[in-house]
Every structure is written in C-alpha cells, then in structure tokens.
Amino acid sequence: MIIYPDTTFHKLGFSAIREAIMELVRTEPGREETAVLQPVSNPKIVAHELQLTGEMMELTGHDSALPFEDLHDIRPYLKRARAENSLLDPDPILNIRQLAAAARNLKQYFNSRSESYSALTALATGLIPLKQLEEEIGRVLSDNGQVRDNASSELHSIRKELGRLRNSLRTTMANIIRKASKDKLLAETEPTIRNGRMVLPVKAEHKRKLSGFIHDESATGQTVYLEPVEVLQINNDIRQTEAAELREIERILRDLTTKIREHRDSLYHNSTLIGRIDAIRGRARFCNSLKAEIPEITTAQHIRLDKARNPILLMKALKGSMHEPVIPLNLELTGQEKALIITGPNAGGKSVAMKTAGLCQMMMQSGLAIPAGDQTRLPVFDSLFIDLGDDQSVEDDLSTFSSRLLWMRETLAKQTANALILVDEAGTGTDPEEGVALYQAFLEQVIDRGARVIVTTHHGQLKVFANDHPDCVNGAMEFDQTQLSPTYRFTKGIPGSSFAFEIGGRMGVPAGVLERARKLVGTSRSRLESLIVELQKKTQEMEAAELDAVKLKAALNREIREYEEQNRVLRSRKDDYRKKALDEARNIVLGANKRIEELVEMIRSENASKGSIKTARDQVKKQTGEVEQALEELKEKPVRTYKDPPVVGDTVRISDSNSTGELISRDGRRATVLVNGLTVHTDYGKLLKAEPPKKKKELKAGYSLITSSDPASSSFSASLDLRGKRGDEAIKELTWYMDEAVKRNLHNLEIIHGKGDGILKKLVSEYLASRKEVKSFELAPWERGGPGCTVVEI
Structure with a gap:
C-alpha cells in the first residue's frame, strides 16, 4: 500500500x-513481525488477517490460554549449530x-x-512436530540442564568411579x-577446596607437623x-576422572x-510461525x-x-x-459522495474526526479490529495521503506552506484511483484566497481521479x-450555543460555523471589538454565518x-414486550391453574363425603330415625351431584367456531x-380482542368466530351441612371478605374463619382485605404468620385480586 x-x-x-x-x-x-505491521491493499489478505484477529479475540476472551508463554529466541542458537562439529551448551x-x-x-490445541x-487452525497446521528430538534432549538433559548419568554407558561408568574416589577421599580425610x-x-575441622583439590586448613605454626x-x-x-x-x-585420580567426565559430556552434547x-x-x-501466532x-x-x-469490508x-x-x-x-469521555463518531460517505468538507469551531473536533477516520x-x-459499532463498513484503499500542514523543516529550508506544496505535488504524482486523501486545515499558511483556490483546484483534480477525500x-x-460540487458534501462539528462550547459530535449535510465571535465573547473580548469585527466581515458573510448558526441550533x-x-418508543416497546411476556406466562400457566382447581375440588368432595359418613354414623349411634337419616343422605347426594356438575364445567371444552367472519361484538x-x-375493534388487518379483562392486539386473519360462553353456576368451594347443633355455621366458603x-x-372474624377451615379440613383459602392504605392487609399478614397451621401465604396473582387479596395454604 x-x-x-x-x-x-x-x-x-x-x-x-x-x-x-x-x-x-x-x-x-x-515483536519483529509487529514492528513492521502496516496496512496492505489486497482485500483478500486484509480479510484473512481480520479473520485471524477475530478468531484470536474470541479465543483469548473465552477459551483456555494458548499452550506457551515466554519462549527464548532460538535463532542465534541455530546459527551457532550450523557449523559442523559445533557444540551447544545445555541451556540453549x-x-x-x-x-x-x-x-x-499449539498444533494439537x-x-x-x-x-x-x-x-x-490452518495457520497452525504448518507447525512441524519434533517429538523425537524432544525425547532425545529429555533423555540426555534433566530439566535443570544437567547431563544425565545414563546419557551414555561411558558417562555412567565414569561417574560411578568418580563417586567411589570421592568417598575414599572423604574417608581418608576424615581419619586425618x-x-x-x-x-x-587445625584452624578448622572441615576440609575445603583449593585449586580443585581437597585440602586441610592448618595453623601456620604447625604446618611442618603434617606431611603434604x-x-x-x-x-x-x-x-x-x-x-x-x-x-x-x-x-590426582579424581582430577583425571573429572577430565574424562568433561570429555564425555562434551562428546554427548556435540552429538x-x-x-x-x-x-x-x-x-x-516453527520459531517464525510461533512468532506470527x-x-x-x-x-x-x-x-x-x-x-x-x-469491521465489514465493502x-x-x-x-x-x-x-x-x-x-x-x-x-x-x-x-x-x-x-x-471519548465522543463516538458517526460518519458516512456513500458511493456518490467522494469528498467531505468538515467545518466548525476551533478545538471542536474537526481534526480528531478526520484522524479517527x-x-x-x-x-x-492492518488486520486490526477497530473501536466502532457493528454497523461499520469500510472499503480497502490502495494508497493513503495525509497532509496535516506541520512538515516545516529548517534543514530542508521548508516553511509550512512550502511543505504543503511539496506534499500536493507528490500526492498528485503518486495518487491512484482508489486512494484515501486526508487534509487538515486546507488553505492555511498563505494568502487565504489564494490558498483556498489552490486547494479547491487540487480537490477537483483528485476527485475526478476517483479518490475519497476528507478535508x-x-x-x-x-x-x-x-x-455546489455534485460529488462533495459538507459536514460540521456541532457547537452548544447555550454553553458556548463544542459538543465534538459530527453532523453531515450542513456546513459548520467557526463561532469565532461567540467564543471571543465568552473569552472576554470587548463587545466593541466584536461588533467592529462583524462589520469588517461584511453583511452578506455575517448573514451567512448567522444562517449556519441558526440551522445548527434548529438541527440540535x-x-x-x-x-x-426514540426514548418514548423504546419505553412503549418495553411495555409491549412485558405485556406479551405476561400474556405468554398466563397462557402457559392456565392449564396448571385448571388442574389445580380440579384437584382441590375433588379433595373437597372426598373430605365432605368422609365427614358426612362420620356424621351419619354418629346420628345412627344416637338412635336417629330412619327418616332423618334418609333426609341427610338425600342432601349428601344432591350436594355431591352439584359439585360433580361444577367439576365438569371447570373442564376445558372445545370452543365451537363458525365459518362466518367475526364482527365487532x-x-x-x-x-x-x-x-x-x-x-371490540377492528382497523383493517389489526384487531383488538378483550380476553379475561386484557386487551390483546392481533392479526384479524387469526380470529375465528366462536360460540358465546355459557353462564356457569357459581361453585362454592366449601359445602353445606345442616345440623341441629350449629345452625350458625350452616354454610362455609373458601373465600373470606373482610x-x-x-x-x-x-x-375476630378471621380467627373464627381459620378455626372452621382447619376443622373442616380445607387447604386453600382466600382472604379479601382490599388495597386501600394497606392497614388491614398488614393485620391479616401478622395474624396469619402467628397461626402454626398456616403452611404459607402470599398476595394473590393479579388475575385473582393481586394486592387486594391474600392466598393461604393450610
């Protein structure tokens, strides 16, 4: 590139x-590969390098670590080993x-x-396993770099003899x-080594009393x-044997x-390929x-x-x-938009936006991911030219403007059709009119050649x-006119203002100077700048x-999602509720039958008349029939539908x-249905006209029994309204109710206390918590009363 x-x-x-x-x-x-990292212009190579980087980003972020860390550079060792009969030390x-x-x-990984x-994986396929060489090195050298005794039979014999001699030396020296x-x-009772030989520290005055x-x-x-x-x-023997040991070690290492x-x-x-990985x-x-x-390559x-x-x-x-905070940049140039002219206040982020691009x-x-969103799309250019206007050089006798002219000449000479050109502060460094004219002519030529330009x-x-140019577009860096400070946000399609007078006022420049400056600029230009400022204000x-x-739409969508999720949960739990209700009703019937039989037996034991017993049995059969009928009504029955298209109502x-x-309403394909008190919006094509539901008999969750001993408690319900x-x-009423419920072997109750200020709800909760028979209690689901009702399990 x-x-x-x-x-x-x-x-x-x-x-x-x-x-x-x-x-x-x-x-x-x-490190050497990274030091020369630079952009390439081949789209296939760019795509491949991006894939390698992307896969490694995923690996390092979520997978186990690569099976290597710090590795020594072995290339100097390989260079030393190139000569015949050369020898490498154990550490290399x-x-x-x-x-x-x-x-x-790595290859296995x-x-x-x-x-x-x-x-x-395709890259690692090029790694060459050298298991046999690994094993041979491991056979000869220990992990700390010592040549093993069994590296050769000769070395084994030498070290065995060396051990024998050293033991003999220690024994003889101990006797002396x-x-x-x-x-x-002796000056000390321990021997020491001098010149590779074991010696004794002897007091100088006694040196003639020992032979040696x-x-x-x-x-x-x-x-x-x-x-x-x-x-x-x-x-002497030890020294000779050690020399033989060194010769054998040298021979082994040379092999x-x-x-x-x-x-x-x-x-x-392998060294080069591991370096690349x-x-x-x-x-x-x-x-x-x-x-x-x-990013995606386009x-x-x-x-x-x-x-x-x-x-x-x-x-x-x-x-x-x-x-x-680093303000994100949203910038787009379509296929028709070949050049972007960015204007705006000083220190407003123009240069940063251009440099970011x-x-x-x-x-x-260069095969690197970029800190941008997933909607980023970039082409592959084959040349890049950048002019920041700061290449002045005393040595080369170049002023700032001269360096820019040199850059312009070289760019025009080297530019390809698929080039990206970046120019910062175009038209500066010389007479403004001449400088702008020169850069406009330059821009016209590079655009005609097909380049993409950001200025x-x-x-x-x-x-x-x-x-005016059909292939060019304006862009502006926003300016907060309330705070009189840049926002560093980019807007395409409108030119920006330098806001020199506004910033000058903020910095304390006298009003008279600013007013005179506005007059010097001229009415038409001042009006143009005012229009730009007003346009930016309206845009903001x-x-x-x-x-x-957008926030309101997001909140609405969130509520819709919550409603749909709640509706889905309700539909999924409907069958569970129905089954639970049927099971509870059957338990009530079984409990009632058992209790009634006990009462009948009691009546018999008290010599009741056959007529009263028959009356009691008739009442039991009647009530059992009503409960069974109610159970049948609880069972879900298929809704009968009709071919006629439904209408509102x-x-x-x-x-x-x-x-x-x-x-309840229809607007074209959009229909609104009231389902169990909930408004559901759906497609009209999904609706089938159905048979209206029949009115069901009210099912009492308890049962009735008339006895002569307790007429006051002749009826009982699984719901208490307080x-x-x-x-x-x-x-007081709740206490009587709970006692009766326990006595009647009921397991599930509802206590209706209303919402209000929550005082009655709190009293009910405290009381239920004090009853040891209560297994659990909680506020009812919203479709059964919500916070106005407490569900109790005994």
Whole structure:
C-alpha cells in the first residue's frame, strides 16, 4: 500500500498502536513481525488477517490460554549449530526443546478446535512436530540442564568411579582430621577446596607437623591450606576422572547438537510461525482492551463509521491520563459522495474526526479490529495521503506552506484511483484566497481521479464548493450555543460555523471589538454565518426531539414486550391453574363425603330415625351431584367456531393461542380482542368466530351441612371478605374463619382485605404468620385480586 508521507504512521497515531501491541507480544519473532505491521491493499489478505484477529479475540476472551508463554529466541542458537562439529551448551538446548514442545502443543490445541477457529487452525497446521528430538534432549538433559548419568554407558561408568574416589577421599580425610584435631593442629575441622583439590586448613605454626603440599594461605597468614600426602594420589585420580567426565559430556552434547542441526530448518520455521501466532495474539489482546469490533469490508467505495472512537484517545482514557469521555463518531460517505468538507469551531473536533477516520482505516487494513459499532463498513484503499500542514523543516529550508506544496505535488504524482486523501486545515499558511483556490483546484483534480477525500477547514469558499460540487458534501462539528462550547459530535449535510465571535465573547473580548469585527466581515458573510448558526441550533433541537421520541418508543416497546411476556406466562400457566382447581375440588368432595359418613354414623349411634337419616343422605347426594356438575364445567371444552367472519361484538377465538374473548375493534388487518379483562392486539386473519360462553353456576368451594347443633355455621366458603371491617372486628372474624377451615379440613383459602392504605392487609399478614397451621401465604396473582387479596395454604 502506498502511504505518503512516511510520517503518516506517527501523525495518525499508528506507531503508538504498534508500540502498545508490542508490549503484549511475548516472543522476539512476534515483536519483529509487529514492528513492521502496516496496512496492505489486497482485500483478500486484509480479510484473512481480520479473520485471524477475530478468531484470536474470541479465543483469548473465552477459551483456555494458548499452550506457551515466554519462549527464548532460538535463532542465534541455530546459527551457532550450523557449523559442523559445533557444540551447544545445555541451556540453549533446553530452550530449543521448549520451543519444539510449544509447536507440538499449539498444533494439537488448534486441531482440537478446528471448527471454532478455522483460520488459526490452518495457520497452525504448518507447525512441524519434533517429538523425537524432544525425547532425545529429555533423555540426555534433566530439566535443570544437567547431563544425565545414563546419557551414555561411558558417562555412567565414569561417574560411578568418580563417586567411589570421592568417598575414599572423604574417608581418608576424615581419619586425618580426627588425628590432627587431637593434636590441635587445625584452624578448622572441615576440609575445603583449593585449586580443585581437597585440602586441610592448618595453623601456620604447625604446618611442618603434617606431611603434604601447601596450596594456599589465608590473607592474615595464620592459616595454610595443606594437601596431606595420604590423599595426593586420590586427588590426582579424581582430577583425571573429572577430565574424562568433561570429555564425555562434551562428546554427548556435540552429538546432540548434530541432531539439532539436522532439524535446523524445521526449528527455524516453527520459531517464525510461533512468532506470527504470538503477534496475532498481541493484536487480539490489544483490540479486546479497546472493546473493538471486526469491521465489514465493502467492495463499494462506501465509508461508514458507526460509533467510532479515536483509538489514541481511548488508550489515554484507559490509562487514566484523560478523564473526559471519548465522543463516538458517526460518519458516512456513500458511493456518490467522494469528498467531505468538515467545518466548525476551533478545538471542536474537526481534526480528531478526520484522524479517527484515517486511523481506523489503517488499523482495518492492518488486520486490526477497530473501536466502532457493528454497523461499520469500510472499503480497502490502495494508497493513503495525509497532509496535516506541520512538515516545516529548517534543514530542508521548508516553511509550512512550502511543505504543503511539496506534499500536493507528490500526492498528485503518486495518487491512484482508489486512494484515501486526508487534509487538515486546507488553505492555511498563505494568502487565504489564494490558498483556498489552490486547494479547491487540487480537490477537483483528485476527485475526478476517483479518490475519497476528507478535508477540514474554516474557509467559507470551500463550504460553497462542497455545496455546489455534485460529488462533495459538507459536514460540521456541532457547537452548544447555550454553553458556548463544542459538543465534538459530527453532523453531515450542513456546513459548520467557526463561532469565532461567540467564543471571543465568552473569552472576554470587548463587545466593541466584536461588533467592529462583524462589520469588517461584511453583511452578506455575517448573514451567512448567522444562517449556519441558526440551522445548527434548529438541527440540535430536532435531534433532541428525535431522541425523546426514540426514548418514548423504546419505553412503549418495553411495555409491549412485558405485556406479551405476561400474556405468554398466563397462557402457559392456565392449564396448571385448571388442574389445580380440579384437584382441590375433588379433595373437597372426598373430605365432605368422609365427614358426612362420620356424621351419619354418629346420628345412627344416637338412635336417629330412619327418616332423618334418609333426609341427610338425600342432601349428601344432591350436594355431591352439584359439585360433580361444577367439576365438569371447570373442564376445558372445545370452543365451537363458525365459518362466518367475526364482527365487532362477536365472541372470537385467537387461533395461535386458543384464547377466547370479545372482538371490540377492528382497523383493517389489526384487531383488538378483550380476553379475561386484557386487551390483546392481533392479526384479524387469526380470529375465528366462536360460540358465546355459557353462564356457569357459581361453585362454592366449601359445602353445606345442616345440623341441629350449629345452625350458625350452616354454610362455609373458601373465600373470606373482610373489606369495610374495623381491625379488631376483622381479626375476630378471621380467627373464627381459620378455626372452621382447619376443622373442616380445607387447604386453600382466600382472604379479601382490599388495597386501600394497606392497614388491614398488614393485620391479616401478622395474624396469619402467628397461626402454626398456616403452611404459607402470599398476595394473590393479579388475575385473582393481586394486592387486594391474600392466598393461604393450610
């Protein structure tokens, strides 16, 4: 990809992004790859790199860690091993084994996840397992780098002999120390090593009392280090055996180095490929830290940034060095809109908006996710030219404007048809009229060649150019006219104002100076600026109203979703309620029959007349029949439907929910049905005209029994209404009611206390909590009274 000038990487902040990624890379080859990370112009390569980054973002965010961390750079070791008969030390050899193991483990890791990470798996397929080399290194070297005794039979024999000699030396030296200690000849009772030989620390005045060779003396001269004659030959043998050990170790390591040399190309390949995987992991970690998204590549020249945040500002915010929020940028250039002219107040965000677009483009074409929304669409450009107007150079005798002219010349010479050109503060650095004319001519030419251009400026002539040119569009950075401060929000389609006079007034510039300045500007230009200001104000008011409408719509949609969810839950629980009601009713019947039989038996025992017994039995049969009939009515029966289309007022069934209700209104295909007190909106085509429901007999949840002993309690219901009663009166009635319910073996009750101020509800709750027979109690579902009723389980 052509990028001009070379300082573009630094100017847009891409160099800072590379440095941030390098801090997250753990291998030297990975750092080297990251150091040269830059945009490419091949759409297929861009798409592949984005896929690799996206898969790694998913992996690092939700999967187990990759099976490697810090790996040494083995390439210098491989270079040393290239020569015949070369030898590597144990530590480099262990580093080579670590990398070989990492390559094997990485390949297994991705092979087991090939369906989730296809691109990364294809990349890891290139890793070459070197299991045999790993095992050979492990056979020769221990994990701490020591050559194992069984690395060769010769080494095993040498070390066995060396152990024997050292034991003999220790035994002989112990005998000498014991005797010399009795004669008080030693400065210390422990032997030490001098020149690789075991010696005794002997007091200087007694050095002639022991036969041997003096190897050294202490700094004070009071101690000499003497090798007794008895251990002289043993020390000589040890030295010779140690030399043989070193020669054998060297031979073993040289053989091992030869085997490494045989796999040198594979090891170098694995090192490079692991570095690439590590670089991709660094990219993914960086992108995840920004909560970035993989943008969609579009083949059309259509730029769309959805809630894009400037990556450099975002990095500062994450580090805590910037406390203001990063304002997202929504910017779009359609296929017809080849150039965007951004105007607005100083420090209002024009340059940041342009740099955000350029930096996001560079990141995307470098295989990086960008901190933007999922609606972002970006094309792939094959060249990028950026002019920030600050390339003055004393050494090259370039002023600011001269550097801009040089940039303009080089851009026109190198520009391709598929180029992105960014210009900051166009027309500055020279006479305004001449500078603007020069940049307008430049823009006309690059647009004709097919380039996409984003320009920031304060010059009104370029605003007019954008308005008049068919392939150009104006854009503005908003300004809060109430607070007299920029909002950093971008708006396309209208030019912006510099708000120089308004900002000047806020900064305390005298009113007379500002008034004179307005006159100097001229009536027509002042009027134009006033119109722009008024247009921005109206636009902000419209956007605020639109935002309120969006909030209201969101609240309405939320209520609709809640209603639909509640309706779905009710439909799903309807069968449960019906079954529970049938079970409770059957339990009541069984309990009543049992109780009645007990009473009949009691009557018999009291010698009641046959007539009274027959009367009681007739009443039992009658009541049982009524309960059974009520049970049948509780069972859901299929609703009879008709072919005739329903009209308002008809009973209808909603086909996709089996709910039945009254059609209360219709507007074309939209119908409203009243179902159990709920208003349901549905498609008219889903309605079937149904048979109106028959009036059901009221089912008493209790039963009636007339006895001569308790006429006052001749009827009992599973529902008690306490509304309108005083507290003490209500609790007294509730106490009698609960006693009767327990005595009659009822399990489910309803206490109606109303909503009101909640005083009666609180008294009922406190009383129910004091009854040990109460298993549980809670406010009834809304369709059974809600907060005005408490459901009790005994």
